[in-house]
Amino acid sequence: MSQPAVWAERPAAWPKGVIARYLTRAGEALRDPSITVDVVGGGEYHENNIYRCRACGSKSLNSGTNLIYAEEQAHAHAEKCRAVPRPEGV
Numbered sequence: 258m259s260q261p262a263v264w265a266e267r268p269a270a271w272p273k274g275v276i277a278r279y280l281t282r283a284g285e286a287l288r289d290p291s292i293t294v295d296v297v298g299g300g301e302y303h304e305n306n307i308y309r310c311r312a313c314g315s316k317s318l319n320s321g322t323n324l325i326y327a328e329e330q331a332h333a334h335a336e337k338c339r340a341v342p343r344p345e346g347v
């Protein structure tokens with residue numbers, strides 16, 4: 258019997274350019290903090306913020322929005338996404 262997955266004490270460092278990150282439903286179920294929806298862009302005071310899901314590839318439909326809206330979209334997607342990313346090298 259295998260050991261249950263254990264949450265890392267601290268999440269891994271965020272990739273360069275990521276300004277907000279939301280754990281997906283699959284990430285939560287699999288206890289994998291790398292399955293996230295990430296927001297990238299200029300941040301506050303800019304209209305070029307977008308999100309992209311690291312599990313299913315879903316992304317913002319428009320070319321960019323303010324940070325609050327991009328975060329709301331990312332959070333909403335993370336709340337429902339159950340996609341599991343293909344393991345690397347498989």
Ligand SMILES: [Zn+2]
Pocket residue numbers: 281310311312313314315334338339340
């Ligand atoms: Zn997704």
